[in-house]
Amino acid sequence: MNKEKVILITGASSGIGQATAALLLKKGQKVYGAARRMERMHELELLGMTALRLDITEEASCEKCVSEVLRREGRIDVLINNAGYGYYAPVECSNLNEVRRQLDVNLIGLSRMVKLVLPTMRGQGEGRIINVSSMAGRMHTAYGAWYHATKFALEGWSDCLRMELRPFGIKVTLIEPGIILTPWGSIAAQHLENCTVDTEYEASARRVASTMKNFYGGTWGSSPQRPARAIVKAALAKYPRKRYLVGFLSSTAVAMRQFLPTSLYDNLVAKIERM
DSSP, X not given: OOOOOEEEEESTXXXXXXXXXXXXXXXXXXXXXXXXXXXXXXXXXXXXXXXXXXXXXXXXXXXXXXXXXXXXXXXXOEEEEOOOOOOOOOGGGOOHHHHHHHHXXXXXXXXXXXXXXXXXXXXXXXXXXXXXXXXXXXXXXXXOHHHHHHHHHHHHHHHHHHHHHGGGTEEEEEEEEOBBSSTHHHHHHHHHHHHTTTSTTHHHHHHHHHHHHHHHHSSSSBOTHHHHHHHXXXXXXXXXXXXXXXXXXXHHHHHHHHHSOHHHHHHHHHHHHTO
């Protein structure tokens, strides 16, 4: 029987975050769910979660969120950094304001939350940081340059953080989902289509977007419960793994990138994207 932990999870209003919060509540944990859209967390509140408003791009919002948990509980045992999204566009068509937001949400905002909880965890002599990355942090596809860049960065950043925090009893884990059935893929695909209208990339981008919609909106992907179970293991296990690669195509895609020559990998992914 696990001792009740105080757990703060970002991006708790939908998808993987929502599934994770529900599962943690079923296991008797004290869960604080944070997101911009408070109204989407009502069902989780009925299950016992405390909902907090959080805009991870605003420093004051991050500070208020963490301070509220500490005010109520006096500790934070686990921080689950789940908030994030995918900005898909050809590099040439990229909007730099969107690029900055992608970096802010997926990496810089995440680091804000980590910095805010570390003094408390260090004082406790223990704690866990769980960063939801992606298989996209270990492979590449066309039109996802900025999204992949944030996830590649998060992988290295988390590895460095794990080594820095080891002397303080704070564990760091990466969750690397594959294709998961959430609105993430269809939203990213729609943006890719919109930003390439009347450009040299339009035909190719439309094919890639169609494939993304088929994968993320059809029967190919895994349920959000798959990565949610891995996150719960990382939060509650005595000896959590450093990485959990979970969900449809995750292990296959990463193995392909690791073992195939780059030219062969590029050609294979290009064929898949034209399906």
